[in-house]
Amino acid sequence: MGAAVLLLGARDIAFGATIIAVRVWPAADYTRVTIESDAPLVERHFLVADPGRLVIDVEGLELSPELRELVGKVKPDDPFIERLRVGQNLPRVVRLVIDLKQPTAPQLFTLAPVAAYQHRLVFDLYPTQQRDPLLALLRDKEAAEQKAAKAVQDSLGEFIGKVEKIEKGQAAQGAPGATPAGPNAGASANAPPAAPTFPSQGTPPGPQPTPPGVAAGPTAPKQTPSPPSAATQATQAKLDRLIVVALDPGHGGEDPGAIGPSGLREKDVVLAIALQLRERINATPGMRAMLTRDADFFVPLQDRVRKARRVQADLFVSIHADAFLTPKARGASVFALSQNGATSSAARWMADRENAADLVGGANIKARDPAVLRTLLDMSTTAQINDSMKVGSEVLGHIGKVGKLHKAQVEQAGFAVLKAPDIPSILVETAFISNPEEEAKLRDPKYQRQLVDALATGIKRYFAKNPPLTRQRTL
Numbered sequence: 001m002g003a004a005v006l007l008l009g010a011r012d013i014a015f016g017a018t019i020i021a022v023r024v025w026p027a028a029d030y031t032r033v034t035i036e037s038d039a040p041l042v043e044r045h046f047l048v049a050d051p052g053r054l055v056i057d058v059e060g061l062e063l064s065p066e067l068r069e070l071v072g073k074v075k076p077d078d079p080f081i082e083r084l085r086v087g088q089n090l091p092r093v094v095r096l097v098i099d100l101k102q103p104t105a106p107q108l109f110t111l112a113p114v115a116a117y118q119h120r121l122v123f124d125l126y127p128t129q130q131r132d133p134l135l136a137l138l139r140d141k142e143a144a145e146q147k148a149a150k151a152v153q154d155s156l157g158e159f160i161g162k163v164e165k166i167e168k169g170q171a172a173q174g175a176p177g178a179t180p181a182g183p184n185a186g187a188s189a190n191a192p193p194a195a196p197t198f199p200s201q202g203t204p205p206g207p208q209p210t211p212p213g214v215a216a217g218p219t220a221p222k223q224t225p226s227p228p229s230a231a232t233q234a235t236q237a238k239l240d241r242l243i244v245v246a247l248d249p250g251h252g253g254e255d256p257g258a259i260g261p262s263g264l265r266e267k268d269v270v271l272a273i274a275l276q277l278r279e280r281i282n283a284t285p286g287m288r289a290m291l292t293r294d295a296d297f298f299v300p301l302q303d304r305v306r307k308a309r310r311v312q313a314d315l316f317v318s319i320h321a322d323a324f325l326t327p328k329a330r331g332a333s334v335f336a337l338s339q340n341g342a343t344s345s346a347a348r349w350m351a352d353r354e355n356a357a358d359l360v361g362g363a364n365i366k367a368r369d370p371a372v373l374r375t376l377l378d379m380s381t382t383a384q385i386n387d388s389m390k391v392g393s394e395v396l397g398h399i400g401k402v403g404k405l406h407k408a409q410v411e412q413a414g415f416a417v418l419k420a421p422d423i424p425s426i427l428v429e430t431a432f433i434s435n436p437e438e439e440a441k442l443r444d445p446k447y448q449r450q451l452v453d454a455l456a457t458g459i460k461r462y463f464a465k466n467p468p469l470t471r472q473r474t475l
């Protein structure tokens with residue numbers, strides 16, 4: 001009897017794991033569920049169809065209030081999770097059932113203790129059909145084109161209405177008299193082929209539909225007032241030659257980035273800046289911004305680079321606001337990739353710190369191809385670094401007008417996120433969040449706006465001076 005009790009006690013110690021926290025990070029790309037515990041957890045899982053659900057059995061666990069909390073953490077708008085249920089399936093086996101909203105390819109993995117985290121069991125729910133960033137960009141572009149085409153059509157309709165009104169008036173006047181010009185002749189003579197008074201001349205027309213009633217109109221000249229074909233072609237060329245800027249707000253999700261003395265998180269402030277910068281860039285004719293993340297979720301470094309390459313970005317801008325060794329450190333810095341070591345020990349320290357993001361944010365190593373980043377680095381060219389230095393100088397110059405600079409030159413180090421061999425790439429440390437004054441500035445919407453202005457101006461100036469080579473974008 002005594003031995004049995006002792007045995008149970010031993011099992012308690014061997015299998016007991018205490019849940020520390022549970023977190024859910026929903027995003028359109030993927031939803032992550034994290035269970036943090038003080039000992040590693042072992043799981044088994046399987047998918048069940050109709051209705052689709054993921055069943056996960058976690059061993060060595062008793063149902064706890066922390067685990068029950070998970071149920072309430074699922075948001076109604078989660079793209080993947082309909083709801084989550086937990087129950088004690090067997091003694092020491094907790095079963096989680098995730099009811100799925102869409103066909104899902106789950107990835108389950110564990111992460112060893114790092115930074116402020118203990119052991120983590122992670123379930124990443126990816127769509128079976130991955131969201132295609134190129135397609136998203138194309139849809140954006142199509143929506144913009146349709147809007148432009150509709151604007152042209154509307155003003156064309158208005159214009160034709162006016163012409164018809166005038167013609168009707170002329171017809172009424174011209175009918176009784178023997179005026180030299182008949183109604184048709186008058187209309188033809190007054191209708192210039194390219195319609196220079198076209199009300200929407202400045203609006204970019206899309207593919208031109210023939211407005212109903214133009215050709216069929218009784219007074220329409222043989223040559224209908226077609227929209228200016230040169231302008232149409234120019235617009236089309238512009239759409240084909242969109243400058244695509246990949247904006248990369250650092251960290252996210254499980255990786256808060258640096259945290260300021262009063263609690264401001266780097267991941268939140270850099271997302272706020274990137275979202276504003278996206279708006280600014282999208283408002284610029286001929287330019288379009290793509291975000292590597294548009295919400296609070298973690299994107300592994302390699303995926304950030306891959307997303308930018310997928311849309312054939314012309315520029316990659318990673319946005320950060322890190323801490324430094326001393327709270328006194330202040331000012332913005334801009335970094336480019338280095339092939340031959342870092343330009344300063346501070347730059348190397350910063351690159352090491354940023355490159356550790358995957359450990360904190362949690363990347364599924366099994367699903368990564370470790371050769372990819374290595375290959376990317378091998379492919380890195382002097383040309384990419386030269387271009388990155390150019391764009392870096394422009395951006396640094398403009399940031400220097402709105403705030404202090406940490407270093408007056410673009411620095412270089414081996415940042416993993418800057419390793420796209422074919423895209424000029426910079427990493428901007430907007431300020432040191434570890435400095436109380438800079439943290440306050442980063443929090444200030446006015447300063448955020450100034451930063452966004454500086455970044456946007458720097459980027460535009462770079463492209464004005466270095467227009468991207470004309471190449472057929474395969475959108």
Ligand SMILES: [Zn+2]
Nearest residue numbers: 250257320322
């Ligand atoms: Zn950072």
